[in-house]
Structure formats: C-alpha cells, structure tokens
Amino acid sequence: MAVTYAQTLLLTINIRTDEKSQILPPVLDLTYAQRDPSYDYGAATDSISFHVLYTMASDGFWDTWEVIFIFFMIFAGVQWAYGVLKTSRYGGAG
Numbered sequence: 001m002a003v004t005y006a007q008t009l010l011l012t013i014n015i016r017t018d019e020k021s022q023i024l025p026p027v028l029d030l031t032y033a034q035r036d037p038s039y040d041y042g043a044a045t046d047s048i049s050f051h052v053l054y055t056m057a058s059d060g061f062w063d064t065w066e067v068i069f070i071f072f073m074i075f076a077g078v079q080w081a082y083g084v085l086k087t088s089r090y091g092g093a094g
Contacts, residue, residue: 006048007033008051009028012028012029012055013052
C-alpha cells in the first residue's frame with residue numbers, strides 16, 4: 001500500500017487590476033507523489049516545495065511603455081534626419 005503526499009504546492013494569488021487593494025480568490029496547485037513504505041529506499045529522500053506566486057495583469061503597463069518607446073524612437077529619427085539634412089546642406093558647419 002503506497003502513501004500519497006503533496007510533493008509540490010503552488011499558491012497563486014491574482015491581484016485585481018481595478019482595485020489594487022483586493023485580490024481574486026487564490027488558486028492552489030498540488031502535485032502528488034507516492035511512496036511504498038514497505039520498499040527499502042536506502043538513504044533516498046524526497047524533496048517537497050512550497051511556492052507563492054503573486055500576479056497582476058500588466059497589459060496596461062506594457063502598452064504605456066510601448067507608446068513611450070515609439071515616441072522616443074520617432075523623436076530620435078527626426079533628430080537624426082535633421083542632422084543629416086543640416087550636414088548635407090551646409091557641409092557640416094554648424
């Protein structure tokens with residue numbers, strides 16, 4: 001007869017995006033393992049792990065950074081084009 005035990009436990013807690021001070025119901029993921037107590041495993045031991053993961057949807061965050069990145073890339077492109085135009089018209093004096 002085997003003994004069943006929880007080998008890994010992962011508790012995932014999602015923070016609400018509309019109300020940062022509240023969380024959604026936590027989710028517990030369990031991975032089970034078995035051992036037969038009548039079998040001689042010698043010095044072998046099993047590892048057990050417990051992890052807690054806090055998550056939050058970050059779509060709005062990355063959308064904002066994408067807009068900022070595009071803005072600065074356009075600004076740098078305009079600066080570069082102005083520098084090339086200025087150098088080509090006036091021979092680099094300036």
